[in-house]
Amino acid sequence: MGVSGSGKTTVGTALAEAVGWPFHDADDYHPPENVEKMTEGRPLTDSDRWPWLDRLRDLIVGAPGPLVLACSALKASYRDRLTPPGARVEFVYLRGSFSAIAARMRQREHFMPPGLLRSQFDALEEPTNALIVPVEMPVGEAVTAIREGLHLF
Template sequence: MNTPHVVVVMGVAGTGKTTIGPLLAARYGVPYAEGDDFHPPANIAKMSAGTPLTDDDRWPWLDAIGDWAHGRAGLGGVVSCSALKRSYRDRLRAAAPGVVFVHLTGDRALIEDRMSHRQGHFMPTALLDSQFATLQPLERDEAGVAVDVAGSPEEIGERAAAALDALSEPTP
């Protein structure tokens, strides 16, 4: 990326947003914000209990992430946020025009396996089905890239950075 963008690392739970986000932030020399930290305690409690969030639960969370992204406009930053629906991404773009999305994608079995091995996270694997049911992949008119999560974090980070860099290159 030639100019400082705010990058939203998105995808269903377990794709590695919290792992890949800091790798991208370090590569570009910008701050990283963990999207889960923007959730109110009630959302964390709901997800911990295995209850999917509603849109009404998500709006204040998305607004808080959008406020952070807006504050980083022109400076750059990376934030993780599931951003599963187009309407969620539209809300983030309304708060911070120019955000770019990195959609971490992958095989459901791989993602579930990774989720089952992580320690200390509130999101149970039982919610993975609801995440996939809610997911609306990036559309052609949305600034962003899709990156497969197969491989090591370093390999995924390199693919994501290469895809972001390609977005910034002028077309001949």
């Protein structure tokens, strides 16, 4: 989890490959209206996000086994919504400063423009029950830290 540009897709893909689990990017589950809104530079509201989060929760519930899901999950209420009763859901927070992540965003192609990054930081409620990985950590080291932190060996 983390703001846009924190490396969720890159680290999540590498982690999924390392542990042999399927990888899903929450961005692929946004309805077209959400993508259009973000492309136009308008931040999503909670009411925009609830159906998307419900779709992701259904993905988690319907999975035949463990998976890696790259998702912003910015607020505690979003993380609660993603966690089905009785399910083991672990959050890994890719944490970085606004300036570091803004620089990363300027170097990539994505439907969410860098101008929306401030709204993500404004909405962010840093988790208290997540494994924290700095965005500056190289991908391989981040994967190792996650595997060690979540006992995935």
